[in-house]
Amino acid sequence: MPILEVEHIQKKFEHTEVLKDLSFSLEQGQVLSIIGSSGSGKTTLLRCLNFLERPDHGIIRVNGETLFDASAPGSARESDIRRKRLHFGLVFQSFNLFPQYTARQNVMLARELLAKELPDYRERKKEIQQEIAAQAETLLTQMGLLNRMDNYPHQLSGGQCQRVAIARALALQPDILCFDEPTSALDPELTGEVLKVIRELAVQDTTMIIVTHEMSFAREVSDRIIFMDNGYILEQGTPKQVFEHPREERTRQFLSNYQGENR
């Protein structure tokens, strides 16, 4: 059974149809990269998966459980949605770290707040907090930020901020980790360190959806590629299929812009 099934998602803003009937699925442990030109709807798709936008039509299923069904109005209640969001993690293009918290606090905050809702939180408070702190340290170490844990975001480079943001998303152990152009806001020399971390996550079989303009990276790290154009999925398949034998003329045209990078 696929970990994620997306069926017939449609989304309109005012009069613009941004997503026009998208369907795809993703297996556990796979990495899916979504490519396509700006304005093709890639980011909106990620935002729909994370319930930052509500699709007008369609169904989103995770592990066979229907998280969202546009035809069932009850599935969009704010209190339920909060829990459903936790199936997904999202790493933003512009990091969106909380500036008043250190790297460590950024990673710990959401879990601490969720822990307070546990029925046995009061009795096990100390134990739970130690566990959360330990997890944050492990994650930040994994991100290569052992010496940066107590720095505030403004004291970190863009690449370091993005790695903190990845650790923050991982702390909630989402089923599927989404990246919205994770390196687009970075200086070219800082993209490498972020891509390296994502590559390591792929090796550990983290299920990921990555919206990216880094074609060679997408090709190397992904199990599947989706090429989006004008709100449609124009083409999907393995990296080999999409990059080497694109069926659509539009895909070929898009990829030719990155030719220098790919060869």
Added chain:
Amino acid sequence: MELVMEQMPVVINALNTGFLQTLKLFFVTLAGAVPLGLIIAFGSMSRFKPISWACRVLVWIVRGTPLMIQLLIIYYFPGLVLDNPIWGGGETGRFLAASVSFILNYACYFSEIYRGGIQGVPVGQEEAGLVLGMTKSQIFFRVTLLQMIKRIVPPMSNEIITLVKDTSLARIIALQEIIWAGQSFMKGSHGISGAIWPLFFTAVYYLLCNGILTILLGRLEKKLDYFR
């Protein structure tokens, strides 16, 4: 000069009493306008059009007219026009009317500062919180609020220092604040008359008070300097 030294204890005593009333009006205004401003700010950002419209019109009127006129209208209108002197007589009534005028006026100014502060926090902050499973109120109190406070401290400091001086406008309805106290020695009070120096001397009180406030607010600003 000798005469001044002779008059000094009496004058200082009277000015202190007046300044106490000034401070009372200052603190009551702050205590009322800080929360009321937040309500007006949320009102003017409300998606329910009649509420946002009403709040914006209120802010437009209050910011578009002199506080002195607002004071006069609020104090005299109920008694003279409606024949219903709701404020009651004497210093208590004047203080009540002055407090209401100042709170309303300053709440409108504060609300615009808050609105800028709230809207100045990037949307991404709220979205990051949502994606991490936080509730709206957790996001407000744990993420947005402090960033908003940091943004509004400098403009609020300005307004607060202006408020100290603006309290003197309450003189127009004869509230016995420090300007009133200083002026009384011109006409004659406590056996002193024709003395203008006490009125000039009130400036020292304002200056000292604002000096202390500047230091305190500057410290707060510095305290929030640890993040950007």
